[in-house]
Amino acid sequence: MIVDWWQILLLIFFSLLALMILRVPVAFSFLAINIVAAIFLWGGEVGLRQLMGSIESSLATFALAPIPLFILMGEIMFHTGIAPRMIDTLDKWFGKVPGRLSLLAVTGGTLISTLTGSTMASTSMLGSTLVPEMERRQYKNQMSIGPILGSGTLAALIPPSALGVLLASMGQISIGAFMIAIILPGVLMAILFGLYIIIRAKLQPELAPHYDVASIPFSEKIKATVVYIFPLSLIIFLVVGLMFLGVATPTEAAAMGSIGSLLLAAYYKQLNFHTLKLALIGTLKISAMMLMIIAGSTGFSQILSFSGATSELVRMIASLDVSVTLLVIGMLLIVLVLGSFMESLSILMVCLPIFIPIANTLGIDLLWFAAMLLITIEIGTISPPFGTGLFVMKAVAPKGVKMGQVYAAAFPFICLDLLLVAIIMIFPQIATWLPTLMRT
Amino acid sequence: MKNTLFRWLDNIENAFAVLACILLLFATFSIGAQVISRTFFDYPLLWVDEVNAYILVYLPFLAGAWLARSSGHIAVDIIEGMLSPRLRAYNDMLVALIGIAVSAVLFWYGTLVSIDHYVRDIRSMSVIAIPKLYVIVIIPIGSLLLALEFARKLYLATLARKKQDEDIVITPDSPSLFTKEQGIKEG
Numbered sequence: 001m002i003v004d005w006w007q008i009l010l011l012i013f014f015s016l017l018a019l020m021i022l023r024v025p026v027a028f029s030f031l032a033i034n035i036v037a038a039i040f041l042w043g044g045e046v047g048l049r050q051l052m053g054s055i056e057s058s059l060a061t062f063a064l065a066p067i068p069l070f071i072l073m074g075e076i077m078f079h080t081g082i083a084p085r086m087i088d089t090l091d092k093w094f095g096k097v098p099g100r101l102s103l104l105a106v107t108g109g110t111l112i113s114t115l116t117g118s119t120m121a122s123t124s125m126l127g128s129t130l131v132p133e134m135e136r137r138q139y140k141n142q143m144s145i146g147p148i149l150g151s152g153t154l155a156a157l158i159p160p161s162a163l164g165v166l167l168a169s170m171g172q173i174s175i176g177a178f179m180i181a182i183i184l185p186g187v188l189m190a191i192l193f194g195l196y197i198i199i200r201a202k203l204q205p206e207l208a209p210h211y212d213v214a215s216i217p218f219s220e221k222i223k224a225t226v227v228y229i230f231p232l233s234l235i236i237f238l239v240v241g242l243m244f245l246g247v248a249t250p251t252e253a254a255a256m257g258s259i260g261s262l263l264l265a266a267y268y269k270q271l272n273f274h275t276l277k278l279a280l281i282g283t284l285k286i287s288a289m290m291l292m293i294i295a296g297s298t299g300f301s302q303i304l305s306f307s308g309a310t311s312e313l314v315r316m317i318a319s320l321d322v323s324v325t326l327l328v329i330g331m332l333l334i335v336l337v338l339g340s341f342m343e344s345l346s347i348l349m350v351c352l353p354i355f356i357p358i359a360n361t362l363g364i365d366l367l368w369f370a371a372m373l374l375i376t377i378e379i380g381t382i383s384p385p386f387g388t389g390l391f392v393m394k395a396v397a398p399k400g401v402k403m404g405q406v407y408a409a410a411f412p413f414i415c416l417d418l419l420l421v422a423i424i425m426i427f428p429q430i431a432t433w434l435p436t437l438m439r440t
Numbered sequence: 441m442k443n444t445l446f447r448w449l450d451n452i453e454n455a456f457a458v459l460a461c462i463l464l465l466f467a468t469f470s471i472g473a474q475v476i477s478r479t480f481f482d483y484p485l486l487w488v489d490e491v492n493a494y495i496l497v498y499l500p501f502l503a504g505a506w507l508a509r510s511s512g513h514i515a516v517d518i519i520e521g522m523l524s525p526r527l528r529a530y531n532d533m534l535v536a537l538i539g540i541a542v543s544a545v546l547f548w549y550g551t552l553v554s555i556d557h558y559v560r561d562i563r564s565m566s567v568i569a570i571p572k573l574y575v576i577v578i579i580p581i582g583s584l585l586l587a588l589e590f591a592r593k594l595y596l597a598t599l600a601r602k603k604q605d606e607d608i609v610i611t612p613d614s615p616s617l618f619t620k621e622q623g624i625k626e627g
Contacts (some may be wrong), residue, residue: 060494259468
């Protein structure tokens, strides 16, 4: 029986999707496909033994170690309640600006994303801190839920970013360089959000009614900043600074960041057995889930390439008479569509084994491509109907808010994210410039 | 009998999860120590990188079953809302069966490869030359526990399915008593 490469490819992809749609956990869907493929493509017994080696070697990679450590950092911040104090301090500085609380969400979201890499944690921290106040000030959904959803996606962009580490390591890009590369796109995203909020609030003041802000003495502002904002710069330095200066690898920077967060929590007298336990359990849940998927998907990628499907597909696409830009747009569109019903990690694992070889063959700059890919994947977390961020938001939103309203509020921010992808596509330097300044 | 078995399973899963948490803390501080030792004392701790790479193998297999118990392994939930309680129970059984099959294969071949590593005394190519058996052996151990956890889920889903029939016999017109968490509830 002669089987063409594309038949194998279709069979593998459709079986994988079928398993996932039948609610088999993502990690076990990958592993099940691997087992079947190892039997038929890798020669049964030998193949299955080889699969064990593949599981072990895909996990035993020091470069992946930032994943649990970055998550731990965010969980410590989350469970010791550092975020609300920080937002409270920012609040003291904000004067009478249009869409005040919405802008606060974006600024707070940017700061939180320097401390956590999880969109869900960030959305829930912002939501639980700001939504009650927004409701009291009669902000409409467009100006409350929307900005919080948008700012949540910043978490994956500004380091630390567990998803970014994974993307870089699977794409064989320098993890340190990629962490630095996504800073500017993240900042630009925050600026776009801010501009949009100001313009919208000017045009439709009824969405975010003005209210009087009690004037706060300057000394109090300074005091709050010294206590609650300055220490955070230490954490930012430990993570980004150490990497940028070439003093520490991303893994080491992540460990220093976690230790820094623990010290900070201790300084605020929030570190005790209970909060530490919660943070560790939260970290274990997310990182074990991610690592299990990695265990399954590396074998998947090896099987695809062993069957010849990857190289044939790449050859076919490279021989197509279309421009590189169009191919990049095509790949991003696939991610966008998948994002409406799958979560970030699985999309990454399904797409990267094919996308990265294509990008390599076409000579696409991987830092640039990966940055756009990461933003597009993050759009998935806030795009209807199944974006995970939407459900987190629904949980912290005021009672009576319908899912449809959450979708509608997310929409402008999805458009802004798409705009950002377009800007980076036209000006690749936004992603590629900062890494060239790194000391290695 | 059954409850005792379930309690034992819970206890082992919890103990493994605690071990994984300790490893997480150990990873954080050992890597931190590495940075300080290398930067300030010019004395790199050669074992840190390697041991931490192995911790990454341990984490998912130590916590896998514990995570499966609370349905913590992420799944695509498109059809969840469309299923009737009856289909839902069958779907849970199918997922559990696939989980058992996958974990059983990982357990069996993981064991074979572990024995192989032991017999041939394979060691890591590094200064510390750790026997690779210590790394690979967590795959069969964790998978065995996973298989047991999925077996429990299969049992619970079957039970839920049976109860549905009994309830229908008793009160044909009553709405289903089953929440969607039925069958995957924590033991």
